[in-house]
Amino acid sequence: MNFASDNAYAAHPAVMAALERANSGAMMGYGADPVTAEAEAAIRDLVDAPEAVVRFVATGTAANALVCAQLSPPFGRIYCHDDAHIETSECAAPEFFSHGAKLVTLPGTGGKLLPEVLAEAIRVGAGGGLNGGRNAMVSITNATEWGTVHTPAEVADLAAVAKEAGLPLHMDGARFSNAVASLGCSAADLTWRAGVDALCLGGTKNGAMAAEAVVFFDAGRAEAFDYRRKQSGHVFSKSRFLAAQMLALATDGLWLKLADAANAKARALAEAVEAGGGHLLQPVQSNAVFAAIPAETHARARAAGAVYYLWPDKSAEGMNPVPLRLVCAWDTPDDHVEALAAILRG
């Protein structure tokens, strides 16, 4: 009963099948193969952006940090939420790749930046002269680290603030599929139509082995990106095996079907939490549940073998109620979900 993370789960059979199909004979390396070309086209279709530049890497940290280095100079200020993955969970990769850019973290509810807070921070940054570095970019996450989603309108509001200051907007979409599935909007509506300049579109948590797409909606922003990817060791010689994974997810809407499945499991758990006297710490809008549950319920869940993280960390052990995070994947077994839900309901 693993609810620790969606990256604890498997690759979808269609991904495996795509890898098998790609695994035939010789193809030129480093991206000059037909699978890569087809997958890049498929992602462009997915976001309805025929002119976009699409590149694949194997990890979300690589995707995000490469975009930060692409959009920020070493002396840049990157605005993001206090709890952004690039701040909390990537071992300072953005700083490393960019050679020093500073993440300026801001508070905001539910993992989402507030436009007025962002605007004020940008104003202060602009006035800081050389001391604070130069405003460089804004980064948001969708779905957020707190399992909530930005609507297209919310993205547009933040994009408007960024654009007003001449800054590009990056979306960390490690769980972009969950956001789109939750909102029922199009990928285009949630990205470039709302003002996003660069998207990291996650595959790994969506049913791939290890694959993410970096999408620059304005090709000009991708200038020299391939060099950065190469210099950081993120260009695969057998590129087809990265590409095949993303191609499988992008085919026949698989990415959304898998996200839908994961989201539904999370909703089921959320309902159980509330039915059982716990309460939700955040609205459950994607595949993660942040909840506080009675200590007794927690004890029974652990006893039943449920694996999950206390939140924000294990120092929550001993609290009552106990704050925790439950994450569902496309393939979290239904009987596990039902078993945990039963416990949560009390």
Added chain:
Amino acid sequence: MNFASDNAYAAHPAVMAALERANSGAMMGYGADPVTAEAEAAIRDLVDAPEAVVRFVATGTAANALVCAQLSPPFGRIYCHDDAHIETSECAAPEFFSHGAKLVTLPGTGGKLLPEVLAEAIRVGAGGGLNGGRNAMVSITNATEWGTVHTPAEVADLAAVAKEAGLPLHMDGARFSNAVASLGCSAADLTWRAGVDALCLGGTKNGAMAAEAVVFFDAGRAEAFDYRRKQSGHVFSKSRFLAAQMLALATDGLWLKLADAANAKARALAEAVEAGGGHLLQPVQSNAVFAAIPAETHARARAAGAVYYLWPDKSAEGMNPVPLRLVCAWDTPDDHVEALAAILRG
């Protein structure tokens, strides 16, 4: 009437004289000259640490960032105050020099870290696994950015927290002289005896042209430091001219006399603020006054030609009372101090 910064002021005649004395004939470069040797010895005496390694650089940003790179790996977490100079005013130099280290900023009153807040942050950092990077060091500032000073006991309390976690303690002492002069303690009491591992001892704001000393109390921590200094362009070929400045300040207690003078001027302004219906935002313990004064007083000060910064930035213009910062140097003219004090008193 310049109260904008102590670095707006001049070099002391004794510094100029020392430069003239050093300017005689040929000496081997890159530190292999007698002036450098003498100045390093003088600083070791000043901090009463015969085994310390002392090196000179020209700017405070260089001094601090080099120490950060020396004590933190690229994936290190550097704990400091929200308002630390290394965070707010060095254009992400610590991140640049260290190749990515993350400044973990913490709240605290009067520019000073609180031991319990620091301890908790270190605990969280230690528990973060690879995600958050590895705990690397603690940095404090003395005198602080808010003009207050850490006492030896306060330094020792923070050092104890750092040591408990195995972390070295850095002191940004751009205004170290002001702190020592204010406290009346010894430099040793305020540094290595209280647990400081590396000190950046500022000369520029204390009456030098451009000179700072980096002091590693444990020579082992200075391993390869000279390479870092060289690679970042901070080794002077004519090293004697850096050294002579620090030597002059260290001679006959000049550094403390100058700091005393600057501190006294600030106290005079502080008294005037309070006499005139303003209030101090922080205790005035060194050479800076953070105060909120009546808008009318502010208007008269400006009209009289007083130059100073509103605080934290110019958006304070129009407030009443007006928050501002007044900084005094050893050579801020007494009649300027008196003139501004008269205005402040109303």
Added chain:
Amino acid sequence: MNFASDNAYAAHPAVMAALERANSGAMMGYGADPVTAEAEAAIRDLVDAPEAVVRFVATGTAANALVCAQLSPPFGRIYCHDDAHIETSECAAPEFFSHGAKLVTLPGTGGKLLPEVLAEAIRVGAGGGLNGGRNAMVSITNATEWGTVHTPAEVADLAAVAKEAGLPLHMDGARFSNAVASLGCSAADLTWRAGVDALCLGGTKNGAMAAEAVVFFDAGRAEAFDYRRKQSGHVFSKSRFLAAQMLALATDGLWLKLADAANAKARALAEAVEAGGGHLLQPVQSNAVFAAIPAETHARARAAGAVYYLWPDKSAEGMNPVPLRLVCAWDTPDDHVEALAAILRG
């Protein structure tokens, strides 16, 4: 008929099967899974080094550059051959990861450093003071970029020079399997027993999709390596899928069988070159053939659809004889090898 590179070829069925086996249900991420543990143990067995630290990454550039950053400070001098992959083909990744280390490249026959040349360069580097940076490490490649192999004795000779200077020895083993298969020695004989401190053991060119092992024979040298891997985006959340590939290669000697097959194909081509009036530019000791062939033969090979690189680059087009490189993989079709051999024989 692709002879451009061994990375143009496929993954072995046993690798695919291992991926399928690993693709079952939930496992904790970031390396805390049983497949990773098993694969690390398998590589330790392969090199007969029970105390070694083994980590997996997806690309050879990442493996090499991470080792360089691990063993060299930013101001380090890394000694390698003029034609080393880290110098010619990794887009300055070692410089990027290490934050500035300088590759000091040296001439040597057949892609191999000469001990006396290395020793002299190290001597010069040691005498350069701060100017040239500090001697940090030696890197060799086995099999080399020129298709030759270092014997254990040759490795030991170079290791002795490095050890004399206190420098660690890195072996770029992107084609380590080909070298071991060619020599008939043990992996241990060719590495730690001969003085190698860190090995990058290539899987990708040996029949994996994208997998390399980094092996530190002295665990002390791996200190904090996981942070570097994480900060550069090279830790897979679903680590099992990297590990499974290396596990498959390490099982039942598959890695050597595949290397043997590739080497044999190269030998067949080499014989054909010589039979057809071409000559070998280097002894063919692994899976690559560097040869100069009659222009007419080249023309016929191209007409028949053979794909390969002229060497060192396409400016060789028009020469007679034509210098070129032919690389074989474990799965280069035998009929392709025979067809090209027939052309080469004239």
Added chain:
Amino acid sequence: MNFASDNAYAAHPAVMAALERANSGAMMGYGADPVTAEAEAAIRDLVDAPEAVVRFVATGTAANALVCAQLSPPFGRIYCHDDAHIETSECAAPEFFSHGAKLVTLPGTGGKLLPEVLAEAIRVGAGGGLNGGRNAMVSITNATEWGTVHTPAEVADLAAVAKEAGLPLHMDGARFSNAVASLGCSAADLTWRAGVDALCLGGTKNGAMAAEAVVFFDAGRAEAFDYRRKQSGHVFSKSRFLAAQMLALATDGLWLKLADAANAKARALAEAVEAGGGHLLQPVQSNAVFAAIPAETHARARAAGAVYYLWPDKSAEGMNPVPLRLVCAWDTPDDHVEALAAILRG
């Protein structure tokens, strides 16, 4: 009798006087002072480039490395001579500041690149795809590390090669004054009129304490340069003291008078070398003499207290003749020059 380096010598009295003049009262920091403005204008006049952007730093390594970081991305290829100072003597500062750029070093006589060798290297670099990084810039030194000078025509020839490839041309002018004095041309003729894009104009070796000017002839190339300077700790708060030094040198042609004096001393030594049976290793065109002298003469010079470096390093001790380098400064005492000359003449 110090002939080790021109940076072993003093600052000119006019420089000291300028520092004294600048040392009066309060001025705003970080370059917002009248001395800095006046000095920048003086340097623009010196190079007859009213639109140029001029900035001051304290060391030649900082000047060169900052320009490299400004003109090259982390994945850039920087073409320079095998013996360029940026390659041999700056502890990999260009790699550090640029975050990984690769110095592609090329042979050439007398410290000067050969246009055809440069063109071929650029061609190879352009053809290397991602592997070798992207062509970024060309760097030359004038006067060279071998004491020779590039004429305006030679600079123009190299600039033409660079321009043909779309690459900017940097001139390391640590001894630019010596070159201009030697050639009798204008600074403009030797720089922007010949195609130089960025000049590091050295003051330290020309009679300053520690001051260099960075000049971007096209202001567009200086975009954000101030941030780089700040982030690397090279912005002085008391900027006036850097500026005053350069202002003094630029006033009344002092820079050329001092360079003339140094050059003349070197010529005197060169004549003595040849008269005494030694031979010149390079034409003596600036203030350095590279010569091989009889071992006996060397022994007598050492006995007389002459300090100089054997070349390329001390391993030359014991050779006969002995290769060495003699460098003269504006203030190398005439009686020292005469004394050494007498010995050299035998």
